[in-house]
Amino acid sequence: MSILLLLYLDIMIAIGFYLYVRNNKRLIGFQLGMNICVAMGGMVALFMGVLLIQQFPFHFTWITIISTLVGMVAGAFYGILFDYQTFVTGLTNGVVIGLMSPMIGTIIDMPIVFNWFIHGFFILLLFTIIISIKRA
């Protein structure tokens, strides 16, 4: 149950950050935009795969397909704010990480520690991106 709550929280954070990036679109050049779409598409695909495979461990194929599609859509939405090339980059990166992430979720043996670690990493990433948007 708490895993689904964490997943809901992550999706809400990603949507809120998308709106923030869309409001500050004028400040961001294409270089920072490419980095933002790679990072956010990859993190959304990673969370989707890892948390869903911990919650439903019997549906490997469906979870792989769902996390790939969600990562692809997230990378594409973040990328299409800026350019066509950032769109293609975010889409490809989301696809590859989404295909890989359920395997990571199945082989870890301390899930709670791993969940805390990737959430801390995600928050660090968000702060880094926000600081570099403010400086741009």
Place this chain on the structure above:
Amino acid sequence: MTTVYRMFKKKHLLFDDRFTKTMCMAITMISSFAFALYLELLLPPEQRFFYILPILVGLIIGWRFSAIIKAPATLNGIYNGTLGGTMGMMLGAVLQDPALCNIPIVSETMIATNMYSLAIFTACLHALICHFIRYSFKA
């Protein structure tokens, strides 16, 4: 993929370095991933040589695509091709033997269904990304 390669070769004077680098990265990663997955699923796992073959295929794909322009793109293409080849090989190994990843699938028919559905899904993704890249040449 060969169509995309020929279009790249024909029009490589028309666009700048950044465009070529982005498109090389996208097409190299997904192509080497798909080819390594197919090779790992199709070839018999007994011979020792076949462990290296998907990585070599990824490396050659990356090298050929990025040899169109100068040295930094070659590095990028080789890196992405090898990465995609390794990942595709890993996914193929897990699909053939789900006990590697503690996935609770026991019956043979479930394994075969998983293999077919994920291979078809990867083929659809490959076609989608190839379509996006070909569309970007026209736009």
